[in-house]
Amino acid sequence: MSETVAPLDMDACAREPIHIPGSIQPHGVLLVIEPGDGRIVQASATAADLLDVPLADLLGQRYDALLTLQAPRMPADAAERAQLGYSDVDFPRRASAPRQRWVGAWHLYPEQWLLELEPRDAPLADATLREALPLLRRLETDSSIDEACQRAAKNLRTLIGYDRVMIYRFDDEWNGDVVAEARTPELESYLGLHYPASDIPAQARALYLRNRVRQIADVGYIPSPIQPTLHPRLRAPVDLSDVSLRSVSPVHLEYLANMGVTATLVASIVVNDALWGLIACHHYRAYFCNHEMRDVTDAVSRALAGRIGALTAVARARVESVLLTVREKLITNFNEAENLTGDMLDDMASDLLDVVDADGVAVFHGDHVTRHGTVPSAAELARIREQIEASHHEALRHDAVGALHTDQIGATFPELADLAPTAAGFIFVPLMPQARSALLWTRREQVRTVNWAGNPQLSKLQDIPNARLSPRKSFDLWQETVRGRARPWSPLSLESARSLRVLIELMERKRFQQDFALLEASLSRLREPVAIIERGSDGRPSRLAFVNDAFAALYQREIAELIGCDLDQLYASDAAPAETQRIATLLRQGRAAYVTLPLRIDATAAVHRQFDFEPLPSPSGVSTHWLLQLRDPR
Structure with missing residues (x-):
């Protein structure tokens, strides 16, 4: 299936203020209370019926004159945000008790208190944490994430009774993939379907991190407005980010209606403080989920997140074990050899292949390249290297700990798109730049068919000025063949590549320091005046890092006096600027220099010497030290 679409823009959807809708879902009640005196300053329209007081008379009354919560004691100091659990509510002022039992929960903030009330019992199903323990x-x-997700979906559906329960996983671009599902037999399967990132925009994902469990009891509900619209003292709409009853974006309600869904329950799967995915429950008729059922869902989502985190940590430990083995081999080989070589x-x-889970690796050493596994030809590898070196990727230069990487070579370097079959993805790490050494890991192209629930492009909003926000209406299977991409590099693979670079650079730096010490010892025995110059940093001038006895004698000073002197202090005041x-x-510029200048010494006549600056090899490839020899002018 293919469709032609107009230019698209999702900015309007991303700006929708879903945390301040100004209303709640009508199956509950919200009261906004002044912390200082307990007066009700705002209330949802549904409050009048439940409390048996007209809304106009309700505002200004103390909340504890109208209802009693069998709750834990309120904190004496609500200087910080606090959430209190649900507890039973009594209504002593009512002429008769409500037809059903009610519960309430506090959301306490320094500037206001929010009290939400909802029915205690669910008419169609019920579940407790005790039942969820097995x-x-x-x-x-x-033993696997897929197994854990499928178990969670199947058992949670049994516990809370929704028609469909899905585990929905986000990718790096926030597209979603249904990785597990449990459903009634008559429903078509959504397993394996992908949903575009625009279906759950950024501000909605932010709320999923803050408010972990949300329900919509009936997508056809009529919102209950909060009166008055603005808080009388704060002059702002009430922030309902933490409120379970918060009214839902009309765009999302229409989206669900277009899918044929009537009620939903969504729980966040948060792994290491990041939104990994969602447990999404759908029902095809109105369905109220009470707070105990939501607590069960929350417990399952947290347990699943914990298992995902643990399994991810185990996988990470395996990779780190391989990396440790490679490190030990490198260190052993390095200690046995005079230099770290391409061989x-x-x-x-x-x-090296195992460290980053690559299909191939190429080792560059000068103009020579050795290939292992599935990699492009030597000529094609040279093209990749030329593009990288010509692209001025500063993160790869000098001493930066960088690793240039991509999983879509044609997007990063359009000139190299033809290399995708064997190198759609790569990681490039420079080593020993003075020898032009580098490692290049590659992954082959992974041609795959993605099953989308509708055309992902049509999920976005048409860029029409002043147009009403509206969601997509089609969820028919839409297949997309993805070419030119490799499996994405995991953060752990990239860390492994960077760690190898750091290790090799540290070993080279250690070798350099050893060689430097040997050089100083050799220079000390020379009769000619020689010194080692160290380049200044942050705009400071270069300075003396070492001088031999002959150099100190020429300047008629002690060695300790000369070490650390700026280079300019070696020249006479009349030296040509x-x-x-x-x-x-x-x-x-890291280059050599040869100049004849007068020395700054006490003498009856000017003493001239030729200053020969020869750059010393550096592990970074950029000279930071020079050997300075003072010779008689030629």
Whole structure:
């Protein structure tokens, strides 16, 4: 199926203020109360019937004159946000008791208190945490995320009675994938369907992190407005982010109606403080889920999140174990060799593949490249390297701990799109830049068919000025063939690549420091005046890091006096500024310099020497130290 769509824009949907709808769902009651004196300053229209007091008379009364909560004691200090659990409510002022039992829950804020009331009993189903305990225990034994998700969906549907229960997982771009499902036999399956990120916009995802369980008892409800619209003292609409009764966006209600859904319950799956996915329950007739059933759903979602986190940690530990093995081999080989060479990395190719779960790896050393696994040809690898080096990716230069990566080579480098079959994804890590060494891991193209619940492009809003927000209406199966992409690199794979780079650079730096110490020892024995110059940082001038005895004797000073001196202090005051500036410029560029200048020493006649600055090798490939030799002018 294919469709032509107009230009699309989701900004309007993303700006919808869903946390301040100004109304609640009509199966409950909301009271807004002044913290100081307990007076009711705002109330939903449904409050009048429940409390048996006209709304106009209700405002200004103390809440505890109208109802009594069998609740834990209110905190003496509500300087911070606090949520209190549900408890039974009595209505002593009513002429007769309500037809059903009610419960209430407090949401306490420094500027206002919110009290929401709802029926205690669910007419169609009920569930308790005691009944959910066997499921929670069994989730701890599941050996895979898919198995845990399917168990949670199946057992939760049995507990709370919805027609369909789905586990919905977000990808890196916030598209959703139904990874588990339990449903009544007559319903078509949604398992494996994908939903575009625009179906759950950013501000909705933010609320799912804050308010973990939400229900809609009947999508056809008529909202109960909060009166007055603005808080009398704060002059602002009441923020209902934490309120279970919060009215829902009309766009979302229409979206559900277009799907044929009448009631929903959604619980957030939060793993390591990030929204991993959702438990989404659908019912095809009105269905009220009381607070105990919501508590069960919350407990299941948290237990499932815990199991997902644990299984993810186990997978991470396995990869870290492989990485540790590779590190140990590198360190052992490095200690046994004089230098870290391309041949050494070649010998470890299979280990390098395991570290990042790649299909292939290429080891660059100068203009030579060694290939292992599924990788492009040597000529094609050279093209990739040329594009990377020409693209000025600063994160890969100098001492930055960077790893350039992509899972869609044609999007990052359009000129390389033809290489997707063998290198749709890659990680590039430079090593020993002075030798132009680098590692390049590759993943082959993964051509796949994605089953969308409707055309994902039509899920977005038409860019029509002043148009009404409206959701998509079609959920027919729409298949998309994805080409030119590889399996995405996981954060752990990228961390492994970066860790290898850090390890190799540290080993090279250690070797450099050892060589530097040997160099200083050798220079100390020379009769010619020599020094080591260290490039200044943050705009400071270069300075002396080492001088030998001959150098100190020439300047008629002690070695300790010279160490740390700025380079300019070596030249006589009448040295040509153009020449000294040329030295500074060449050193900033990491280049050699050869200039004849007068020395700053006490002498009856000017003493000239040729200053020969030779850059020393650096593990970063950018010279930071120079060998300075003072010679008689030629």
